[in-house]
């Protein structure tokens with residue numbers, strides 16, 4: 001079947017970056033709600049997890065959503081089908097195409113927006129920097145930043161921990177990813193990055209991205225005024241590091257991710273270009289900051305309501321060495337409160353899954369929110385119970401908060417390690433209690449699912 005054409009959209013609006021995907025005819029597709037695509041889009045943008053839950057109850061493991069402007073989604077949640085999707089040929093099941101809307105921000109070389117061979121080429125270059133074995137080298141750095149932040153938190157009055165976790169994870173990223181040593185440049189970057197990263201959770205910016213597309217966004221002054229200062233600072237840092245490398249000063253001694261990328265080589269022996277490096281660094285900042293901050297906020301929201309678990313974490317932290325319980329707490333938080341609800345693969349060719357032959361142009365959507373709370377895998381799935389992971393590692397296709405296959409989150413080991421380290425420090429240094437009765441509901445901010453009251457707690 002030929003690829004779908006978006007010609008009509010081009011004639012009317014000029015070349016869109018995130019192509020307007022027309023809905024496909026429903027014949028031969030799984031069942032789904034029959035309400036208008038505009039209404040489905042509105043529900044998706046406001047209450048994505050509720051919509052997924054309702055559809056799963058009504059239609060089962062596989063259903064079709066038609067989201068205005070984003071085409072026809074076939075949502076899957078059976079582990080067998082998720083495995084099929086994650087093992088699909090990456091030239092056919094294309095995640096980069098689904099992320100294309102981010103291109104003005106992360107750039108055309110970003111691992112997030114590439115597909116097929118080009119994607120694998122970039123990903124291979126970046127993988128060694130995120131290998132699990134490297135994580136221990138970040139322990140002291142992350143623990144030090146966490147201690148300093150937590151000790152600054154005011155005691156005895158209600159505090160919203162989400163913004164505080166954002167500050168903490170930004171500091172970790174500035175040090176671990178960029179390794180900026182000059183305090184003045186670090187402060188400038190901190191300020192510029194805060195503005196850039198805030199775009200990711202501001203629905204008004206989301207609307208600007210969708211409406212303008214990258215061609216027009218490139219020329220949109222307010223966007224350039226947020227993005228360009230970050231680029232200027234990152235390019236300055238790259239130039240300085242390349243200079244250090246040439247002079248043999250310090251270049252090899254650094255443990256940050258940027259240094260690893262500077263010395264990485266493509267298969268033909270060539271290093272990353274400045275533009276490539278800039279794009280991957282911004283990608284890591286965008287993909288790694290808000291996600292980890294929200295996951296930490298959710299962990300705090302859950303733990304504040306489970307004092308016995310908090311006490312057990314504190315005990316483990318003080319004993320040192322062991323980290324089995326904190327790992328289980330992190331895994332359970334990401335299972336029950338995933339910060340991202342779905343991943344996407346845009347089909348470039350017809351593809352068979354869940355008993356359906358899906359036409360090219362369909363967006364295949366493994367719903368990690370639904371997979372992570374399947375009652376046949378997780379008895380009493382709504383219960384927050386870290387014990388279910390003690391001595392039982394999560395399954396590759398039944399616990400998927402980081403997606404899967406060749407697109408699985410590059411920073412998964414880093415994020416889990418960071419969360420474990422921060423939660424140990426938190427439990428050992430402070431006690432948190434909920435400010436209001438009952439769990440915090442989920443509030444969708446752009447693409448991330450956050451605690452509605454920003455994980456408001458009383459710290460003592």
Ligand code: HEM
Pocket residue numbers: 095111112123283284285287288289291292295339340342343344401402403404405406407408409410411412414415416
């Ligand atoms: C709790 C925190 C995090 C969560 C829940 C999360 C989740 C995800 C998810 C769901 C994907 C898409 C996977 C797919 O399509 O199958 C992804 C991709 C990605 N994440 Fe994360 N992430 C987190 C933290 C991080 C961190 C700390 C970094 C880096 C410092 C990072 C870097 C990336 C990158 C580069 C990709 C694109 C991978 C590719 O397309 O090959 N993430 N993440």
